[in-house]
Amino acid sequence: MEKKNKFDLDKIDFSHLVPKNNYKKPSEQEFSAFKSKVEHLINLDLTHYKSNQMERRINTLMNRNGIENLMVYYNLLKKDPDKLREFINMLTINVTEFFRNKEKFEELENDHLPQIIKNSTNIKVWSAGCSIGAEIYSLAMLFDKFGVLNKVDLVASDFDKEILNKAQSGIYAENELKLLDKAYTKYFTPLDPEKKRFQISKKLIDSVRFERRDLLNSTFEKNFDLILCRNVVIYFTEEAKDELYAKFYNSLKPGGILFIGSTERINNYKDIGFDLTSSFFYKKW
Numbered sequence: 305m306e307k308k309n310k311f312d313l314d315k316i317d318f319s320h321l322v323p324k325n326n327y328k329k330p331s332e333q334e335f336s337a338f339k340s341k342v343e344h345l346i347n348l349d350l351t352h353y354k355s356n357q358m359e360r361r362i363n364t365l366m367n368r369n370g371i372e373n374l375m376v377y378y379n380l381l382k383k384d385p386d387k388l389r390e391f392i393n394m395l396t397i398n399v400t401e402f403f404r405n406k407e408k409f410e411e412l413e414n415d416h417l418p419q420i421i422k423n424s425t426n427i428k429v430w431s432a433g434c435s436i437g438a439e440i441y442s443l444a445m446l447f448d449k450f451g452v453l454n455k456v457d458l459v460a461s462d463f464d465k466e467i468l469n470k471a472q473s474g475i476y477a478e479n480e481l482k483l484l485d486k487a488y489t490k491y492f493t494p495l496d497p498e499k500k501r502f503q504i505s506k507k508l509i510d511s512v513r514f515e516r517r518d519l520l521n522s523t524f525e526k527n528f529d530l531i532l533c534r535n536v537v538i539y540f541t542e543e544a545k546d547e548l549y550a551k552f553y554n555s556l557k558p559g560g561i562l563f564i565g566s567t568e569r570i571n572n573y574k575d576i577g578f579d580l581t582s583s584f585f586y587k588k589w
């Protein structure tokens with residue numbers, strides 16, 4: 305005789321185990337009141353972030369913290385630095401890596417940097433939205449390879465103060481370096497016998513000017529040969545992106561290059577005045 309299953313899984317009610325999301329979509333006024341309070345708290349202009357995406361991500365965090373009301377969530381952010389950090393991380397997503405999109409960095413090294421080094425006397429480069437510094441230090445290593453690091457003005461900016469502090473410390477965990485080519489490991493010194501943390505060379509740290517800057521609410525320096533703004537604009541509205549790319553254009557020298565992320569494109573690049581030299585590299589004429 306066939307043995308009967310003691311439990312029929314399909315018939316058991318597991319609903320009590322699923323986290324409940326009682327979040328009710330806030331009215332436009334509620335959401336904008338929350339936004340303007342949070343803007344003061346984190347010192348970042350949120351007007352130009354896509355509202356729907358931001359709301360979805362805020363909803364996820366509120367749900368994770370068992371909160372159903374935006375103002376209750378705001379009060380939590382105000383008094384709990386860890387929750388505020390979680391909120392900022394969610395908003396900005398600071399994932400990065402050294403030589404991110406390696407083939408594009410190779411193109412930069414082989415095609416663009418030699419031109420810049422040949423044509424420019426005061427080389428100026430900006431990593432806009434630099435996160436923990438992997439991007440700007442990758443550039444510093446390349447300029448060092450060309451033997452011109454001491455002649456280059458490297459600027460790295462981010463709106464997030466804490467992330468900038470990490471960038472400036474130049475300290476990285478083992479796993480943050482695991483994809484790094486052997487040729488560049490000479491720049492990293494282990495900070496402990498187990499080789500769990502490494503510090504990048506002082507020469508590279510000293511070659512970079514780090515600054516806090518909200519890209520959507522600040523005036524930009526001029527005369528850059530190269531600007532990298534990669535994987536930063538994903539949550540910006542289309543209008544904010546248009547405005548930002550035009551501002552980058554104005555900050556470049558004639559012949560200067562804007563290097564963007566590998567999932568990004570500038571639709572109206574011709575209207576701005578750019579030429580597309582190859583995917584993700586835009587040149588100012």
Ligand SMILES: C[S@@+](CC[C@H](N)C(=O)[O-])C[C@H]1O[C@@H](n2cnc3c(N)ncnc32)[C@H](O)[C@@H]1O
Pocket residue numbers: 396397398399400401404432433434435436439461462463464467517518519520533534535536565
């Ligand atoms: C995903 S990381 C990109 C890091 C690096 N550019 C790369 O491609 O690997 C995005 C960074 O942009 C910064 N960011 C986001 N919005 C910003 C804004 N309005 N102004 C300045 N930085 C911003 C975040 O803090 C974050 O560190």
